[in-house]
Amino acid sequence: MEETLVFIDEGFLDKLLKLFGGGKRIKFDKFDFAKRIAKKQNFLCKHLFYYTCPPFQSDKPTKEEAERKKGHDKFITALSKNKDLTIMEGRCQRILNEKGKLEFRQKGVDTLLTINLGHIKDDFPEIKKIILVSSDTDFCPIIRDIKKRDKIEVILYTYFDRKRRSKFSLSNELIDCCSNYFRLTKEDFTSCPIKKL
Numbered sequence: 001m002e003e004t005l006v007f008i009d010e011g012f013l014d015k016l017l018k019l020f021g022g023g024k025r026i027k028f029d030k031f032d033f034a035k036r037i038a039k040k041q042n043f044l045c046k047h048l049f050y051y052t053c054p055p056f057q058s059d060k061p062t063k064e065e066a067e068r069k070k071g072h073d074k075f076i077t078a079l080s081k082n083k084d085l086t087i088m089e090g091r092c093q094r095i096l097n098e099k100g101k102l103e104f105r106q107k108g109v110d111t112l113l114t115i116n117l118g119h120i121k122d123d124f125p126e127i128k129k130i131i132l133v134s135s136d137t138d139f140c141p142i143i144r145d146i147k148k149r150d151k152i153e154v155i156l157y158t159y160f161d162r163k164r165r166s167k168f169s170l171s172n173e174l175i176d177c178c179s180n181y182f183r184l185t186k187e188d189f190t191s192c193p194i195k196k197l
Contacts, residue, residue, distance in 0.1 A: 009134035032192035
């Protein structure tokens with residue numbers, strides 16, 4: 001069975017899991033999920049790259065911020081035990097939006113993912129096809145580059161609706177630059193429950 005790499009943009013998944021969970025995030029086994037979508041393509045998941053960021057922390061973290069960070073650190077520690085999984089962390093930025101509400105945005109995560117995509121040929125020379133779980137058109141230049149320069153195909157797993165300016169509107173540019181795309185379903189996550197030890 002041909003091996004592949006799976007790249008997961010957690011910022012995209014977070015919104016999707018809330019949608020599928022009716023406002024509450026669905027919890028799932030990240031590596032089992034990667035193996036499941038790879039198997040759908042008749043691939044074996046050789047390695048999972050998971051891109052996230054720690055929760056925002058003030059200069060003097062509040063009790064709630066400290067609890068969130070503690071939970072995040074526990075999550076990262078648990079994931080890090082899997083040698084076939086690499087976690088890449090950006091940072092979380094807090095901004096005041098145009099409506100005067102606080103928003104939290106991941107920073108640096110796209111750059112980390114782009115760097116890893118650009119190194120596939122050197123780090124995994126046997127890999128010819130990869131799976132990207134995202135909806136971000138910022139990845140289009142690197143997808144086109146590795147396709148042309150390294151002959152690596154990108155299969156996109158994403159989710160979209162047809163509502164303009166919704167969280168899940170998707171540019172045709174991302175679909176067009178990938179070799180193929182598939183729409184994620186709720187079952188893709190619920191079929192990969194976290195195993196209790």
